Amino acid sequence: xxxxxxxxxxxxxxxxxxxxxxxxxxxxxxxxxxxxxxxxxxxxxxxxxxxxxxxxxxxxxxxxxxxxxxxxxxxxxxxxxxxxxxxxxxxxxxxxxxxxxxxxxxxxxxxxxxxxxxxxxxxxxxxxxxxxxxxxxxxxxxxxxxxxxxxxxxxxxxxxxxxxxxxxxxxxxxxxxxxxxxxxxxxxxxxxxxxxxxxxxxxxxxxxxxxxxxxxxxxx
Numbered sequence: 127x128x129x130x131x132x133x134x135x136x137x138x139x140x141x142x143x144x145x146x147x148x149x150x151x152x153x154x155x156x157x158x159x160x161x162x163x164x165x166x167x168x169x170x171x172x173x174x175x176x177x178x179x180x181x182x183x184x185x186x187x188x189x190x191x192x193x194x195x196x197x198x199x200x201x202x203x204x205x206x207x208x209x210x211x212x213x214x215x216x217x218x219x220x221x222x223x224x225x226x227x228x229x230x231x232x233x234x235x236x237x238x239x240x241x242x243x244x245x246x247x248x249x250x251x252x253x254x255x256x257x258x259x260x261x262x263x264x265x266x267x268x269x270x271x272x273x274x275x276x277x278x279x280x281x282x283x284x285x286x287x288x289x290x291x292x293x294x295x296x297x298x299x300x301x302x303x304x305x306x307x308x309x310x311x312x313x314x315x316x317x318x319x320x321x322x323x324x325x326x327x328x329x330x331x332x333x334x335x336x337x338x339x340x341x342x343x344x345x346x
Contacts, residue, residue: 130172130173130234131172134175134176140226141180141183144187145183149186151264152182153179155262156255156258156262157174157258160178160254162298167303167305169250169254173231173234173237174254177237177255180234180238181255184222185215189211189212192215193211199225210326216242216243237252239252240252242259243334245330248309260273260315269319273312273315274288276308276310277303277308279304306338309334313334
């Protein structure tokens, strides 16, 4: 089933039942930005909406439940996955989306699966959801500012400029977007945070960061 328009409402209802209101607000912020960015990049906006609503649909599941579901679907799990089950909420949500809603669209499934850790050679829709998750309007500007600078291809800008109002009124067509550079910056920001917090860095995140670094340096 690839007629995604027919499942938008059930997807919204499913996600809303699974998460608290604050999390659902984050999800709606991601959907809004994903939709806007998808249009700017000439991608299917319905794919962005479905991916956005499902990306954190299992975010509040217990780690043990996510691991159990992953095993049920025979998903390969590393020691890091087993020790950090919360990181599976994206990949598991992708598997559930396929079985529950019969979503066969690979771009949508990858966007859901890769939104947290990133992935080398992400499809354009996965890039959109990954960046939208990082940049939605309620994120801390100290985290998002370098990513915005990279995405909008700006040399420098006033950090205070990036208010919720500015983001909501932003016209991506006014800028020469550099999506891959923004992904690299987001990966760097995420890894810096994990180092400061003395948390595990998943190899997939390191692989994604190195891939986009090489791509931005034209080494690939």
